[in-house]
Amino acid sequence: MLKENFAQLIKIHGYVNQPIAPALDLQKEIRKLKEEKNAIILGHYYITPELQDISDFLGDSLALAQQAQKTDADIILFVGVHFMGETAKILNPGKKVIVPDLNAGCSLAESAPADRFQAFKNQYPDHKVISYINCSADIKALSDVIVTSSNAMKIVESFPKEQPLIFAPDKNLGNYINSVTGRQMVLWDGACMVHEKYSLEKIVTLMEQHPKAVFIAHPECEQQVLLVADFIGSTTALLNYVAKNESTEFIVATESGILHQMQKNCPGKTFIPAPSIDSTCGCNDCSFMKLNTMQKLYLALKYESPEIILDPATIEKAKIPILRMLELSV
Numbered sequence: 001m002l003k004e005n006f007a008q009l010i011k012i013h014g015y016v017n018q019p020i021a022p023a024l025d026l027q028k029e030i031r032k033l034k035e036e037k038n039a040i041i042l043g044h045y046y047i048t049p050e051l052q053d054i055s056d057f058l059g060d061s062l063a064l065a066q067q068a069q070k071t072d073a074d075i076i077l078f079v080g081v082h083f084m085g086e087t088a089k090i091l092n093p094g095k096k097v098i099v100p101d102l103n104a105g106c107s108l109a110e111s112a113p114a115d116r117f118q119a120f121k122n123q124y125p126d127h128k129v130i131s132y133i134n135c136s137a138d139i140k141a142l143s144d145v146i147v148t149s150s151n152a153m154k155i156v157e158s159f160p161k162e163q164p165l166i167f168a169p170d171k172n173l174g175n176y177i178n179s180v181t182g183r184q185m186v187l188w189d190g191a192c193m194v195h196e197k198y199s200l201e202k203i204v205t206l207m208e209q210h211p212k213a214v215f216i217a218h219p220e221c222e223q224q225v226l227l228v229a230d231f232i233g234s235t236t237a238l239l240n241y242v243a244k245n246e247s248t249e250f251i252v253a254t255e256s257g258i259l260h261q262m263q264k265n266c267p268g269k270t271f272i273p274a275p276s277i278d279s280t281c282g283c284n285d286c287s288f289m290k291l292n293t294m295q296k297l298y299l300a301l302k303y304e305s306p307e308i309i310l311d312p313a314t315i316e317k318a319k320i321p322i323l324r325m326l327e328l329s330v
């Protein structure tokens with residue numbers, strides 16, 4: 001196919017939309033292509049179990065950024081959402097970073113368009129800007145430091161108490177950090193469409209039905225949900241917690257993809273997904289993460305497309321706060 005036609009196809013669909021022979025063993029083909037092209041597959045815990053199992057490295061947002069920083073692969077295939085691919089590209093401007101589907105966005109990243117954020121920032125000229133990694137490269141370029149849910153508390157606390165701070169784009173994580181640290185960071189009004197959907201009422205009912213279960217939650221959840229949680233942590237922290245904790249039953253308030261690793265690591269334990277306000281909507285699934293499929297992953301690797309492209313000036317600016325985060329996270 002002509003290069004121009006191919007680019008047009010990506011523009012229309014956001015992914016390589018080509019027929020695949022039904023008999024093809026996709027897992028075998030992906031392994032072969034990986035080898036031939038010296039590619040690495042980085043996957044987030046929220047992707048489907050089959051994609052988690054084919055990833056070379058599976059992790060939370062911080063571990064994935066760290067892995068992207070140190071890989072010597074020629075091609076990074078990022079199976080997660082767009083801002084994660086962008087972070088990998090910013091850390092590796094000379095490498096090809098591809099994703100299965102460019103439509104895999106993030107409600108948090110989308111809540112903060114760069115022009116509106118710049119105007120917001122202008123209102124607080126003496127504030128430093130701390131941005132959650134779930135934001136676009138343009139927002140990163142406007143930030144002093146990036147954080148993930150694993151290191152946010154530590155990085156916020158690395159600023160002197162008298163330093164005024166903006167925290168963006170997740171108001172729930174920002175609010176949680178404010179409540180623990182006693183800071184009064186100015187918060188951008190963004191939220192994760194998965195984590196803000198948990199129903200406190202249904203969670204409390206579930207806790208009554210399972211009195212021995214431990215309730216664990218990701219800090220992107222709303223404050224009312226976090227208030228009843230026995231443990232709050234990033235996806236990696238939640239995984240470590242369930243492995244070490246003696247309880248055998250857990251109610252889990254984060255995206256459902258995480259249950260696969262929990263079940264794999266702790267086969268004897270029971271993990272119950274926390275209920276959402278609308279139990280018919282599949283709200284525990286991040287619809288963006290779930291746009292990634294084995295077929296799209298295979299085609300992305302085969303055609304080395306769609307690729308994450310960023311302009312060099314944005315890369316230069318966005319790299320500074322990401323590297324600051326990585327230095328503060330060792």
Ligand code: 13P
Binds near residue numbers: 061134
């Ligand atoms: P972590 O990977 O930092 O736990 O964040 C979860 C998330 O929402 C990723 O989009």
Ligand code: SF4
Binds near residue numbers: 109194195287
């Ligand atoms: Fe974004 Fe929420 Fe999906 Fe994570 S789970 S990618 S924060 S929408």
